[in-house]
């Protein structure tokens with residue numbers, strides 16, 4: 001068995017490693033296009049890929065990334081004509097690889113632990129992610145610069161002017177791209193250790209309306225900022241880029257997490273390319289900070305649709321009885337109190353029917369709880385068919401139900417109760433075993449409140465039980481015809 005499966009898993013591992021290598025080198029080449037000074041890009045997408053790969057694939061991602069680190073170091077040595085021979089550049093590549101991987105490995109494992117423990121809410125997890133990636137990218141920055149210095153690829157005095165741009169570039173790549181790469185990789189890998197979809201509400205694969213308009217606003221704002229900055233050559237005009245927070249919050253609050261991240265990637269690519277094209281290297285740190293602030297804000301926005309969906313679920317739990325899909329006791333009481341006030345104010349009649357299944361305990365004991373549950377559901381379905389859309393059916397607990405009938409007199413309500421009883425009797429728990437119910441009906445009087453109305457209907461129900469069950473009794477003790 002293992003002889004059969006191990007070659008497949010080795011093949012899979014090799015194909016995953018090749019995928020990491022191709023993806024990483026591709027992403028690194030894109031970053032090269034956006035490099036505005038030696039060793040520093042406006043943002044560094046490869047950092048996002050490294051973090052995501054370590055998060056999703058764990059140690060399996062280390063060797064391919066290390067290999068890529070060596071390859072890009074050899075290329076960089078040639079690109080900058082650095083005085084390193086081949087063996088030295090390989091050694092420098094290994095140093096760079098370790099310095100790049102170790103902090104991201106630690107950061108991703110801490111994040112994985114937090115996500116798996118499920119102790120943090122989505123906003124909590126996002127805060128944790130923003131801090132975690134910030135610290136990890138700072139750690140990587142310091143270690144990588146140190147590795148470049150000891151490998152003679154960078155002079156110690158270059159540290160001061162490089163570290164901040166280096167850090168922010170890595171941080172931006174991480175903040176924006178790691179979630180996208182994590183989603184792509186966890187889809188591709190069968191043994192993924194992290195599934196982003198579990199933590200966010202299921203992603204829509206289609207954008208919502210006006211998505212293109214939102215992107216157009218983003219595009220115009222970036223173009224406006226870089227044009228203004230180009231003409232004025234003043235740092236003040238570069239700060240206009242922070243206004244991107246507005247369209248990105250609009251996108252974050254109205255689009256799924258996927259389109260939120262894609263639009264952020266689009267903005268960052270645009271900013272990086274435009275600052276290059278418009279020759280704004282002097283102000284690039286402002287743009288980098290703009291990217292970080294916009295991305296961190298938009299990440300919080302991801303939580304909004306998820307929180308709204310959670311809220312809707314909670315609202316449904318509070319207002320609807322899970323078994324019968326009728327109004328919960330709490331919701332029914334709220335609605336009934338409002339209806340009572342309205343009825344008293346407008347002098348409109350209002351009635352309440354309280355009904356309870358007969359010998360329900362026996363049904364449970366004889367046929368089991370699940371048959372009992374089905375009987376409860378059946379009674380509600382049948383009752384609902386006899387009610388108007390303006391009536392409200394609720395479950396007060398166990399096998400006791402209530403129906404509120406606005407604009408109905410006691411005669412109307414008795415007829416409705418009779419109709420329900422008739423339909424309920426036609427339903428069977430088992431062949432030859434019809435469901436039976438007892439009903440109490442009452443009409444609201446002047447100066448009564450809901451509790452008094454309920455007590456009147458409930459004591460009518462008590463009489464119905466005393467009179468042999470399976471009948472309708474009104475508050476005056478009269479059996480309905």
Ligand SMILES: Nc1nc2c(ncn2[C@@H]2O[C@H](COP(=O)(O)OP(=O)(O)OP(=O)(O)O)[C@@H](O)[C@H]2O)c(=O)[nH]1
Pocket residue numbers: 323356357358359360361362364368369370371372373376397398399465469
């Ligand atoms: N299957 C099921 N049983 C429930 C549920 N909630 C309460 N019960 C049962 O409903 C039964 C209600 O029993 P009783 O209050 O004695 O009422 P009854 O047997 O209908 O007797 P009468 O009302 O006097 O006719 C209890 O056995 C509860 O365990 C539920 O959600 N599902």
